[in-house]
Amino acid sequence: MLAVPEAPAAERPLLVASDIHRHFEGLHAVDGVSIDVAPGKITGLIGPNGAGKSTFLAVLAGTLPGSSGDIVFDGQDVTAWPAYKRARHGLVRTFQLPSEFARLTVLENLLVAAPHNKGDSLFGALMGKRYWIGDERRLVDEARVLLNRFGMSAKESDYAGNMSGGQKRLIEIMRALMLRPRLLLLDEPMSGVHPKIVLEIQHYLQDLRAEGLTILMVEHELHMVERLCDSVVVMAQGKVIGSGTMATLRRQREIVDAYLVG
Amino acid sequence: MNTYYAANLLIYAGVDIIALLALNLQFGVSGIVNFSFIVFQAAGAYTAAVLSLPPDSANGGFQIYFGGYQLPFPLPWLGGAVAGGLLSIPVGLVVLRKLRSDYQAIALLVLSIITNEVITNARPLLNGAAGLALVPPPLSDQIDPNTSSYQYFYVGLTAVCVVLVFVLVNRVVNSPYGRSLRAMREREIAAVAIGKNPVQLKLTVFIVGGVIAGLSGAILVGFIQLWAPSVWLYPETIILFAAIIVGGRGNNVGAILGALLVPVGFEEVTRFIPTTIGPPGLIPALQWVAIGLLIIGFLWFRPDGVRPEPRHVFDGAPVLEDVDHARGT
Numbered sequence: 001m002l003a004v005p006e007a008p009a010a011e012r013p014l015l016v017a018s019d020i021h022r023h024f025e026g027l028h029a030v031d032g033v034s035i036d037v038a039p040g041k042i043t044g045l046i047g048p049n050g051a052g053k054s055t056f057l058a059v060l061a062g063t064l065p066g067s068s069g070d071i072v073f074d075g076q077d078v079t080a081w082p083a084y085k086r087a088r089h090g091l092v093r094t095f096q097l098p099s100e101f102a103r104l105t106v107l108e109n110l111l112v113a114a115p116h117n118k119g120d121s122l123f124g125a126l127m128g129k130r131y132w133i134g135d136e137r138r139l140v141d142e143a144r145v146l147l148n149r150f151g152m153s154a155k156e157s158d159y160a161g162n163m164s165g166g167q168k169r170l171i172e173i174m175r176a177l178m179l180r181p182r183l184l185l186l187d188e189p190m191s192g193v194h195p196k197i198v199l200e201i202q203h204y205l206q207d208l209r210a211e212g213l214t215i216l217m218v219e220h221e222l223h224m225v226e227r228l229c230d231s232v233v234v235m236a237q238g239k240v241i242g243s244g245t246m247a248t249l250r251r252q253r254e255i256v257d258a259y260l261v262g
Numbered sequence: 263m264n265t266y267y268a269a270n271l272l273i274y275a276g277v278d279i280i281a282l283l284a285l286n287l288q289f290g291v292s293g294i295v296n297f298s299f300i301v302f303q304a305a306g307a308y309t310a311a312v313l314s315l316p317p318d319s320a321n322g323g324f325q326i327y328f329g330g331y332q333l334p335f336p337l338p339w340l341g342g343a344v345a346g347g348l349l350s351i352p353v354g355l356v357v358l359r360k361l362r363s364d365y366q367a368i369a370l371l372v373l374s375i376i377t378n379e380v381i382t383n384a385r386p387l388l389n390g391a392a393g394l395a396l397v398p399p400p401l402s403d404q405i406d407p408n409t410s411s412y413q414y415f416y417v418g419l420t421a422v423c424v425v426l427v428f429v430l431v432n433r434v435v436n437s438p439y440g441r442s443l444r445a446m447r448e449r450e451i452a453a454v455a456i457g458k459n460p461v462q463l464k465l466t467v468f469i470v471g472g473v474i475a476g477l478s479g480a481i482l483v484g485f486i487q488l489w490a491p492s493v494w495l496y497p498e499t500i501i502l503f504a505a506i507i508v509g510g511r512g513n514n515v516g517a518i519l520g521a522l523l524v525p526v527g528f529e530e531v532t533r534f535i536p537t538t539i540g541p542p543g544l545i546p547a548l549q550w551v552a553i554g555l556l557i558i559g560f561l562w563f564r565p566d567g568v569r570p571e572p573r574h575v576f577d578g579a580p581v582l583e584d585v586d587h588a589r590g591t
Contacts, residue, residue, distance in 0.1 A: 063455060087457035095455070101448035103512075104441065108574055112445045113456040117438045122466050125437035126430060132438060140576055157575045179456060 012075075014039040014183055014214050015060070015091070020069035022055050029055040030066070031238035037183065042205065042215040044229030046222070051235040053218040054096055057185050060216075061093035062086045074182060088115060090182035094189060096218075098168040102161025106152060109160045109171050110143040111136075113178040139178075146174045150204065166197030173204065184208075186217035190224060202228060222246075269413035270485075271526065276420035277482045278505070278521035283431045283514060284474035285502050290511035290571070291435055292467045293447030295367035297499055298353070298374035299475060304381075304494040305349045306342030306476025307483035308388055311397045313338040314484070321396060325389040335400035339480040346476020347469050354468040359461050363450075374496040382491040393490020400484050420481055427474055432514050434470070441574075443467060444512070497550070501525055504557045510567030519568050524556070 013036035022030040030052040037043050045053050058064035060071060062083035071079045073091050087093075101109050111117075117139060118124045119132025147153045150170050155163065160171055169189055176184055189205075190198045198221075205215060205228060219225050225232060226246045233243045234255050242255045249255050281303055288294045312329030320330070333341070357369045382391045399407040400419070406412060434440050446453040446460050453460060483489045501524060509520025532549050539545065560567060 061455065063451060082459070083454045084457050084459045087455055093455050095452065099449055099452040099455075101445045101452065103448055103571065104444060105574060107576060107579070108441055109445075111438070112441045112453075115457065119438035120442055121439055122434065122470070125434045125439035128433055129437070136438060140578075144578075154580050157573065157579045159573070175456060 306479030310480035342480025350472030512571030516569035
């Protein structure tokens with residue numbers, strides 16, 4: 001093994017993706033992307049439509065298998081892990097399109113994501129309510145704290161399918177938080193959301209970062225990226241064409257040409 | 263109304279209720295479109311039959327089948343349940359892992375047709391198209407099955423199974439596990455993203471449903487004492503689906519109502535239509551038309567069924583304006 005002493009945890013990247021490829025019948029949607037995600041930071045992933053950002057995010061989360069490449073999350077090689085196992089270990093994604101569980105209530109949407117519920121197995125369920133009600137009550141309290149924080153307490157018993165686009169986004173973020181993620185992968189969390197809720201989501205994300213959560217987000221709205229992200233990765237045609245802070249990226253001619261202006 | 267007719271009605275109702283509670287768990291709660299459901303009921307019935315029948319050389323060898331173990335009650339019923347569960351494993355592993363849900367439905371429908379064809383034509387296995395007859399009713403060596411007290415006894419046995427299955431299925435549906443199943447039904451990819459393993463969830467529910475379906479077949483065959491391919495043709499599954507849609511997908515009480523309204527009520531009511539009307543076979547054909555109209559009518563006008571899936575409201579929730587389907591948890 002390497003004799004080099006390990007870097008302190010705070011500086012070691014939480015996620016290292018190396019040479020990720022994803023081909024669709026000859027189309028190279030992701031073509032050799034390598035990135036490091038620093039812990040406790042918000043990293044932005046930007047680029048024109050069709051750059052492969054969402055595909056790359058899906059490969060990281062495992063909801064889409066990669067064609068090749070390695071993904072190391074918190075020191076563990078998770079490349080061969082199925083998506084649900086990555087989620088259980090704290091690598092949690094959200095979706096570009098609303099993906100609420102429509103015929104579950106808002107509160108249930110949160111509860112269903114919570115790990116460590118004794119009733120969430122066939123055995124536990126057959127044992128009856130007394131066996132799991134303790135866990136359930138604890139998680140209901142936990143979920144209500146989140147609902148309160150995101151201003152959705154009044155909606156807890158409504159079906160998630162009846163919520164507005166922005167509220168569905170919030171539900172999805174809260175649902176992901178119930179898993180106690182260590183890295184949150186957000187796929188355009190602001191798309192199709194009312195400007196007022198965009199501001200709210202922005203504040204929530206800043207709060208979450210302040211609490212130490214690491215976030216990697218795909219986002220189109222550059223002002224938002226500038227305000228939120230500590231560093232930014234630019235993708236075009238399946239490749240990384242630059243990275244750094246928005247200020248440094250603005251000074252790079254080819255990136256400005258490719259994406260930042262028209 | 264004589265005793266036999268009443269017992270017959272009650273036992274059919276019990277068997278249909280048990281079957282529909284299983285199908286509701288698979289289809290209503292978990293979203294698995296199991297178009298081969300009747301095959302698992304048949305597996306339970308055949309297994310219970312060959313476990314309770316004497317070897318096929320008995321009765322002059324007029325029917326041929328494997329097994330013939332003459333096992334005492336309740337082993338044939340338990341065997342039927344186990345057979346339904348065991349058959350679910352290979353079927354589930356093949357169908358539920360890779361296929362998308364609409365293709366799963368087609369694959370299961372085809373499986374149902376193929377299985378029926380094979381059992382019909384491979385006579386040495388289970389006596390082919392003629393099926394198995396003279397299946398000994400449970401405990402028939404101790405109580406004369408031709409008495410009305412035996413009929414009531416059988417109704418009682420069926421009722422015990424109905425209650426047992428209802429309690430267990432209710433526990434599953436109303437638990438956090440049931441919530442995971444509903445989440446998977448709503449949006450599988452999002453369920454994966456929050457750490458659910460859909461293959462494991464579906465396979466488990468498929469096996470549990472198979473066990474219950476097998477039990478329902480075992481109960482039925484012990485009462486009617488015969489079992490043949492003609493009683494488990496694939497359209498029987500469609501009737502059960504109609505019952506779930508009418509009763510209310512995802513609601514166990516709805517499944518019971520569906521059992522009473524469609525397979526029991528519908529068949530009993532149409533029984534009284536004189537068969538002399540029109541050409542022969544008109545009334546049975548119209549029954550199928552009516553089942554189809556029933557499904558379409560409900561999907562059109564009342565897609566949630568008579569008893570829609572309850573909304574789960576938790577203690578301490580803000581007061582709802584619409585408390586129609588609210589229920590304390």
